[in-house]
Amino acid sequence: MCEVLLFCLLAAVPALAQPPHLVVRDDRGGPLEARLARIESLRQQGRAVAIPEGRCLSACTLYLGLEETCVGKAAIFGFHGPTSQFGTIALPRAEFERLSNMMARSYPESLRVWFLLYARYQTLTYHYVKGEELIRLGVAECPDAID
Template sequence: MPWKCFIARAAGLALCLAVAATPVPSLAQAVPAQTVVVENDRGGLLAERLREIARLRQSGARVEIRGRVCLSSCTMYLAVPDICVDPDVTFGFHGPSSYGRPLSPAHFENWSQIMASHYPETLRRWFLSVARYRTSGYYRVSGAQLISMGTPRC
C-alpha cells in the first residue's frame, strides 16, 4: 500500500483501501504477447535454437511457421506452446551431427533426445525410430501432415 494511504483522513482511508484491494491485471494479461513469424528457416546450431525457444516460451510469444521451408533445428519451434503451422510449409528432419560429421554415440543419443523433446508425441516416436539416423539430407514432412497429427493450423 502506498505511504500516502497511511496519512489519509478517515474518509480517504476507505477509498485508499478499496483501491489497494482492487486486483491489478498481471503483466501477461495487460500486454499482449508478440507474434513471431518464422519463414524459410533453414536451421542452425542446436544450442542457439534452444536459447531462442526458451526465450519465446518464457515471453509467451505466438510462433507462426509459414513460408516454403522449416528445416533442421527450425523444426524445434514445434515446442513453443502457442504454435501454428501453414499446411504448405515443408519441414525437414534429420539427426544431430557436428557440421555433417558423426557424433560419438553418447552425444548422438543426448542430442537426439533433446531434439525429440521438442516434437509432439507421434512425431517424437517417428523421429527417434527413423529420422534421427539420417544425417545427410532431410526427411520431408508437410505442414498439412503435422496438422493432421494435431499441430494447430495458422
C-alpha cells in the first residue's frame, strides 16, 4: 500500500512543480528549428505562454502561435524574416520561401498575412510591434497578475 501511495505522490510532483504557463521576458530568439521544437513540446503539454513585458525578438515571436499565449500592452516584439547563419548573407530564394512559410504557419492568422507581406523582408533589423497592437489584432492580453 505504501509503495502505491509513494508512486502516486512521485507521479504528481512534476505536475505540481510545473507552473501553468511559461513566462517569457527579454527573449532574443535563437535557431528556428529549436524554437519550433520547444513550441511543439509546449503545445503537447497544453502549457500557456505569457509575455507580459520586456522584449520578445526573432524566434521568440513564434510563441504567438500557441493558442493560449497572452501578451502585455508594453511588451515589444521584434519580427524579421529568415536569415542565414551569417546574418548578412542572403538565403537562396527557395530556402527563404520555405523558412518564411514555416515561420508564418506558427503565427495566428491575423499576423500570418502581415508577416508574409511585410515583416519577412526585414532581415537586417527588426520590425517592432508593441503588445497593444497585437492585442488589437486578436492576441490575448495577459492579466495583471502574471508572475
